[in-house]
Amino acid sequence: MYRTAASRLRALKKARAGNRSITRFASSSAVATKSSSSGGFFSWLTGLGSSSLPPLQVPLQGVTIPPPLPDYNPAASIGLYVDCGSIYETPVSFGATHLVERMAFKSTTNRSHFGIVREVEEIGGNVAASASREQMGYTYDALKVYAPEMVELLIDCVRNPVFMDWEVNEQLQKVKAEIAEASNNPQGLLLEAIHSAGYYGALANPLLAPESAINRLDCRILEEFVAENYTARWMVLAASGVEHEELLKIAEPLLSDLPSIRRPEQPKSVYVGGDYRCQADSGKTHFALAFGGWHKEKEAMVLTVLQSSDFVSKAIDIAVKELIAVATPGEVDQVQLDRAKQSTKSTILMNLDSTMIVSEDIGRQVLTYGESIS
Numbered sequence: 001m002y003r004t005a006a007s008r009l010r011a012l013k014k015a016r017a018g019n020r021s022i023t024r025f026a027s028s029s030a031v032a033t034k035s036s037s038s039g040g041f042f043s044w045l046t047g048l049g050s051s052s053l054p055p056l057q058v059p060l061q062g063v064t065i066p067p068p069l070p071d072y073n074p075a076a077s078i079g080l081y082v083d084c085g086s087i088y089e090t091p092v093s094f095g096a097t098h099l100v101e102r103m104a105f106k107s108t109t110n111r112s113h114f115g116i117v118r119e120v121e122e123i124g125g126n127v128a129a130s131a132s133r134e135q136m137g138y139t140y141d142a143l144k145v146y147a148p149e150m151v152e153l154l155i156d157c158v159r160n161p162v163f164m165d166w167e168v169n170e171q172l173q174k175v176k177a178e179i180a181e182a183s184n185n186p187q188g189l190l191l192e193a194i195h196s197a198g199y200y201g202a203l204a205n206p207l208l209a210p211e212s213a214i215n216r217l218d219c220r221i222l223e224e225f226v227a228e229n230y231t232a233r234w235m236v237l238a239a240s241g242v243e244h245e246e247l248l249k250i251a252e253p254l255l256s257d258l259p260s261i262r263r264p265e266q267p268k269s270v271y272v273g274g275d276y277r278c279q280a281d282s283g284k285t286h287f288a289l290a291f292g293g294w295h296k297e298k299e300a301m302v303l304t305v306l307q308s309s310d311f312v313s314k315a316i317d318i319a320v321k322e323l324i325a326v327a328t329p330g331e332v333d334q335v336q337l338d339r340a341k342q343s344t345k346s347t348i349l350m351n352l353d354s355t356m357i358v359s360e361d362i363g364r365q366v367l368t369y370g371e372s373i374s
Contacts, residue, residue, distance in 0.1 A: 076144035076241030077359035078151055080158050081367050083234035085134045087202035087267055089225075092216065095175070095209030096225040097131045099217055102171040104129030104138055108160040111153075113167065119153055127154075133195070133207055135367060141356055144241045151250045155237075159258070161226065163219040172214065179208055186286035193276035194290045202267030232260040238363030240355040289319065 086097045105120075105127050106113045120127055125142035138158050140150045182188055188208070196204050206213075237255070239247050325331035351357045365372045 071241065073241055073355060074143050074145075075141060075355050076147055076150070076239060077139060077141045077355040078147070078154055078237070078239045078242065078247075079137055079139040079359045079363045080154055081138075081236045081238065081360075081363040082136045082158070082230055083134070083367055084136050084229035085132050086205045086207045087133050087269070088229055088263075089205050091213075093221050093225050094206065094213035095217055096221060097133075097136070098178075098207060098209065099168070099171060099175055099214070100222060100226065101129050101131035101136065102175055103161060103163060103168065103222065105157050106167050106171075107162045107164050108156050109162055110156055110160060116153065116157065119149070123149060125150065127157075131207070133203060133205070135364060137360060137363065139356060139359065147239075147242050147246065148250050151237075151239075151247070152254060155251070155254045158230065158235075159254075163222045165219055168217075168219050168222065172217065175214055176211055179211060179214070182208055183280075186282075186284075189278065190286060190288040193278070194288055197274035197276040198271060198290060199269050200272045201269040203269035228261075228263050231263070232258040234263075234367075236363045236367045238359050238366065240359035240362065 084097070086094075089096055105116050108116075111119075120140075120142075123142050123146045125140060125146070127138075127140050129139075130137045138154060140154045142150055182192075192206060192208055196206065198204075232255070235258070237247070237251055351361075362372050
């Protein structure tokens with residue numbers, strides 16, 4: 001069974017082989033000037049001087065960053081992030097993102113699912129996968145002394161999945177069960193409804209596809225979806241608790257031959273606005289009000305301050321009042337603003353204690369901006 005699946009995947013890889021490109025690497029231990037001025041892997045792989053590459057870490061303008069404190073945390077978190085999600089699905093592949101997430105850390109061309117579980121258990125590690133409309137993430141947390149084993153297993157699971165028929169069918173049943181239970185999760189339903197009502201195009205694609213679409217999925221569709229989207233140009237390897245040079249040394253032989261094929265341009269999404277209402281037997285009412293997000297760092301800071309629950313304590317009436325107040329100059333006094341800023345700073349500092357959050361933040365920033373904003 002494994003030989004047959006491996007042969008099928010090798011044939012698929014040969015068909016998509018083409019130009020090679022660079023996979024981006026980032027680490028919380030990396031220093032911007034060091035990674036941009038030294039030679040090595042980047043120069044060898046691209047044929048360009050390292051100085052022509054942007055630094056992986058860029059401080060905010062006007063912000064002085066103190067020297068980093070010694071890292072005594074014994075744990076490390078490594079993540080591989082892919083610019084791929086339900087926005088890249090077609091009517092034929094609706095639901096593929098959800099199913100690919102469920103197939104994470106299953107059988108590969110080099111390991112069985114049972115072997116992967118045993119390897120992770122032996123070092124006391126923890127693996128996880130997440131999927132959204134625009135990005136997918138695979139993470140591995142364990143003691144930093146096992147960094148080489150962590151990187152190798154993580155990359156193998158992402159690069160070389162073998163979608164066994166029986167494993168896919170098993171996960172399909174679980175996906176269908178999740179979709180059936182979604183009606184009991186108002187938060188998930190509202191998130192799906194907001195996108196379907198607010199957008200026309202790719203962002204309206206369901207992350208939780210209907211069962212009619214799920215029934216069309218099979219091994220071939222998953223293989224084609226991964227082959228088209230899991231390429232060097234759209235992947236970032238990030239780590240927290242691992243020295244940058246060590247990460248490069250480990251990952252170089254595992255990712256240097258990753259193909260970079262051109263995929264269609266990102267599907268267009270048009271914001272059209274709208275509303276969605278669903279009758280339910282529950283005596284409770286759940287509602288969501290959505291606005292445009294942010295893409296610039298300055299806007300992110302503002303929204304991070306404004307998202308504090310201190311501004312909203314009593315459902316719709318208070319929400320409307322506060323939204324009007326925030327949009328009206330002079331309605332938010334300095335005391336409230338200072339309190340929100342301090343709360344935001346505390347939240348950021350608490351998150352920095354988690355290697356998993358730091359690793360994910362680095363990976364998603366590099367995937368989105370091409371650099372890590374500190």
